[in-house]
Amino acid sequence: MAQQSKSSENPPSSPRKLSAISITGFKSLRDRSTLRMAPLTLLSGANSAGKSSIMQALLLIKQTQEATHDPGGLLLDGPCVHAKSAEALLWNGGDKKKKAEIWSIELDYGPDRVVQVDYQRQPTGGFVPLRTRERTERGELVLEDGLYPAEVWRRDQPKHEFWVELLVPGKDVVVARSRASHRLVFPSSFGEIAPDRIFPDDLGSDIIHLPGLRGNPERAYLKSRSTAPFPGTFQNYAASVLLGWQEQKDPRAAEVADHLVRLGLTWKVEARRVSQSDTEVELRVGRLPKAQKGGAKDLVNIADVGFGVSQVLPVVVGLPAPRIGTVLYSNSFGEFETRLLLVQHLKDEALARRGAGGGDGDKFAVIRTPDGDALVWASAWDSAVDAADFLDLMGDASRRRYEMARVDFPAGATRRRYDVPAKGARAARTVTLSLEQVSGQPVVVYMDTPARLSATLINVAGITVTR
Numbered sequence: 001m002a003q004q005s006k007s008s009e010n011p012p013s014s015p016r017k018l019s020a021i022s023i024t025g026f027k028s029l030r031d032r033s034t035l036r037m038a039p040l041t042l043l044s045g046a047n048s049a050g051k052s053s054i055m056q057a058l059l060l061i062k063q064t065q066e067a068t069h070d071p072g073g074l075l076l077d078g079p080c081v082h083a084k085s086a087e088a089l090l091w092n093g094g095d096k097k098k099k100a101e102i103w104s105i106e107l108d109y110g111p112d113r114v115v116q117v118d119y120q121r122q123p124t125g126g127f128v129p130l131r132t133r134e135r136t137e138r139g140e141l142v143l144e145d146g147l148y149p150a151e152v153w154r155r156d157q158p159k160h161e162f163w164v165e166l167l168v169p170g171k172d173v174v175v176a177r178s179r180a181s182h183r184l185v186f187p188s189s190f191g192e193i194a195p196d197r198i199f200p201d202d203l204g205s206d207i208i209h210l211p212g213l214r215g216n217p218e219r220a221y222l223k224s225r226s227t228a229p230f231p232g233t234f235q236n237y238a239a240s241v242l243l244g245w246q247e248q249k250d251p252r253a254a255e256v257a258d259h260l261v262r263l264g265l266t267w268k269v270e271a272r273r274v275s276q277s278d279t280e281v282e283l284r285v286g287r288l289p290k291a292q293k294g295g296a297k298d299l300v301n302i303a304d305v306g307f308g309v310s311q312v313l314p315v316v317v318g319l320p321a322p323r324i325g326t327v328l329y330s331n332s333f334g335e336f337e338t339r340l341l342l343v344q345h346l347k348d349e350a351l352a353r354r355g356a357g358g359g360d361g362d363k364f365a366v367i368r369t370p371d372g373d374a375l376v377w378a379s380a381w382d383s384a385v386d387a388a389d390f391l392d393l394m395g396d397a398s399r400r401r402y403e404m405a406r407v408d409f410p411a412g413a414t415r416r417r418y419d420v421p422a423k424g425a426r427a428a429r430t431v432t433l434s435l436e437q438v439s440g441q442p443v444v445v446y447m448d449t450p451a452r453l454s455a456t457l458i459n460v461a462g463i464t465v466t467r
Contacts, residue, residue, distance in 0.1 A: 019110050025103035027053040030091045032104075046329045056081050056089075057105050061180050062207045066231040070179065073128040074119060079232040080209050086121045102130060112137055117181045132182040143175050143182035210234040219303040220280040223273075239281040243271035260285075263336075264353050267291040268299060315361030315380045317443070320462030322376075324453070325369035332362050338379070345397035355393040358386025360441070361465075367457065371450035372427060378445050378463050380438070387442035391416065391435050394446060398431045419451070430454045438465045 022034040028050045035041070035054055043051040063078035064071060076083040083089050091100040106116040113136050120130040134141045175182055208230055224237050226244030245253035260266050267286040274280040283302040292298060319330070333341070335356050342352035362379035381387035395416040399407065402420045409416060414435035422428040428451035436443045443465060447454040 017109065018107060020106075020108035021054060021058070022106040022108070023050075023054055023057050023104070025091045025100035026057050026105075027089060027091060029053050030093070030100070057103075058207060059209060060089075061105070062209065063232075064179050067179075071126075073122070073126045074180065076126060080211075086125060086127050089127075090121065103127075115181075129177055129181050145175070145177065145182075208234050217283070217302045219301055220274050220277075220282045223279050223281050239271045239283050242269070242283070243273070243281050246271060261289070262349065264289050264339075264357075270299065315441070316466050317361050317363040317378050317380055318464035318466070319363050319365050319376060319378060320459050322365070322367045322369075322458050323456055325367045325374070325457075328366045328368050328373070330363065330365040333364060333377070333379075334362070335359050338362070342393055342397055345400045346393065351393060355390050358382040358390070369450060369453060369457070371453060374447065374449035374453065374457055376445075376447050376449075376458055378443055380465050381442045381444065384435075384442045387435055387444050388412075388414075391433055391444050394444070395433050398433070398446075398448070402429075402431070427451070434460070436460060436463070438463050441465050 018037050020034055020036050022032055023029045024032045033050055033054070035043075043054070045051055059080035060074050060076070063080045064073075064075040067075050067078065076086065076089070087099075090103060093099065102118050102120050104116060104118045106114060108114050113134070116133045116135075118130045118132075119127040121127055130144070132143045177183075206229075208228075209232070211233055221236060221239040224240045226237070226240045230237050242253060242256065244250070245256075257267075257269050260269055267288060267290050269283065269285045271281055271283055274282050284299045285302050285305060286298045287300055287305060288298060317332075321327070338359060339352045339356035342355050343349055346352055346355075358381050360380040360382055362377065364375060364377035367374045367376060379390070381390065391414070395409075395418070398418055399405075402418070404418060404420065407416075407418065416431075416433040418431040420429040420431060430447075430449055430451050430453065432445075432447045432454045434445045436445055443463060445460055445463065447457060449457055
């Protein structure tokens with residue numbers, strides 16, 4: 001009885017909150033790359049910097065653990081990650097001698113628990129767990145294929161008290177693979193150590209994957225569960241989650257609507273059951289950003305919300321190569337990020353929404369020069385009025401960013417210049433804004449450069465605008 005009592009113990013529960021994720025040998029991440037986790041963690045960087053690599057490593061594990069069949073290793077082609085070969089997911093240095101054959105993921109749950117799994121590519125294709133490690137304050141547990149439990153502690157490492165109590169001589173305990181790691185399997189009288197004691201089988205359940213929308217929303221969504229966990233991708237659950245909140249009078253339903261209003265997207269959103277169907281739910285939204293008289297008639301199916309001309313025929317803005325320095329990174333802000341930038345410095349959501357609302361397209365570039373980094377940003381606008389309004393607001397935002405006194409420019413002036421003095425470790429800079437005409441369309445050109453460099457950094461006449 002004493003032995004049974006001892007064997008029925010469970011190891012201390014580990015903290016479920018991730019503090020860091022480390023990836024090695026996966027796609028663009030040749031060396032060990034660590035992402036520190038915070039309540040809100042944003043990933044940004046140049047193309048091929050490794051943003052997607054970190055996310056896809058986690059999503060591979062999620063879709064493997066959620067699969068309705070046993071894929072015999074990591075599920076490469078699933079709802080979250082679509083990969084046709086293991087080779088496409090390994091770091092590749094360009095020749096056979098520099099190709100990785102193993103990649104690793106490490107989950108750090110704080111000072112008390114770290115779990116690491118190494119995955120090896122198989123000659124027949126795919127990945128299987130090669131080695132699983134669990135490090136706690138009690139010691140380190142190492143599990144590998146074909147390794148008998150008694151050998152787990154034959155190495156020079158501290159003994160893990162709980163596992164040692166169970167792994168007594170003569171007990172038929174084996175190391176087996178689970179889908180994404182390894183586990184210890186005990187005879188029936190002992191039961192089985194659950195896989196999540198080594199590598200959390202519910203890690204996938206903790207991840208909500210909301211991919212970027214491609215194409216139009218669905219007219220109706222199949223009825224689904226409205227509480228976690230959410231296997232697969234989350235867009236399949238959104239309508240049912242909102243419907244559940246509405247029917248339960250959950251205040252989160254109103255919060256969703258409030259956030260959409262603040263973003264300037266719609267004044268109302270609601271979910272409702274499709275008539276004469278027990279399996280479908282539709283999402284309805286207001287066509288306008290603000291409520292109007294008789295607003296209930298404004299609600300339409302989300303698939304019927306029209307696209308603006310600037311979305312159907314996007315304006316592509318092109319920047320010329322810099323005369324000085326090299327481009328470190330180039331991308332587009334878009335209306336949403338432009339609005340966030342204005343809100344950050346103007347502290348006025350209404351002004352920011354107005355200032356960003358008439359944009360047709362944009363392009364920015366971060367340029368490294370001998371004197372320091374510079375930003376060049378060209379944005380195309382629907383009308384000269386929209387462009388002039390943005391010119392004024394962006395000028396005021398720049399002034400506030402650098403804590404400069406107000407500068408009065410002549411009415412209708414299409415150029416702004418702010419000479420930013422040196423302060424502490426920051427060298428002097430020059431900020432210029434100008435309203436140009438490119439292919440008959442108004443374009444605002446913003447430059448934030450090391451002092452006196454803006455006039456020579458790029459050839460403004462080389463900016464292009466095409467549909």
